[in-house]
Amino acid sequence: MYDKELFDLVSQLYAPNIALYKKRCEEKDLLNISDVCSPILDIYTVELEDVKYSFDVNFLRDEALRLESTDLKLAPNLIALAYQSRPNGPVIKEKHNEYKNLLDKYNEEDV
Known part of the structure; x- marks a missing residue:
């Protein structure tokens, strides 16, 4: 029940x-x-103050994972929001660090 x-x-x-x-x-x-x-979140306009519940964070994490092979601009943004809400979540933390390292490497190559 x-x-x-x-x-x-x-x-x-x-x-x-x-x-x-x-x-x-x-x-x-x-x-x-x-x-x-x-969750009633628009992944294209969501901001930190929209993330109120644990399932909102789960939604952002799951959408980032779903999008990482097709939208490398949006996926890191969603993980960043999830990370701000749940910085010790193992998957979120791992993906946040992975995206950060990729961005750092990309920025180093542009210099």
Whole structure:
């Protein structure tokens, strides 16, 4: 069974995904919210003050990983926002350092 208080919070934030959330919670007990809810963040305009919840950080991290092979301008920006919110997250920290090293190397080559 799902947690009613958690369900009520999620229903206020993510109404379009509530039926799916409820169904999955009933099927698999209680899931992590980020597994079933899509954060309401625009990856092209998101700013640090828009990142309020852990699942927002997860969303930014996951989008950066998804985009790193196609958009090397946006992916580091998303990881930078995620890093500011969760600097000790292992994947976020690793990717932040990786992007920083690539940028440093690129800047050294331009000199």
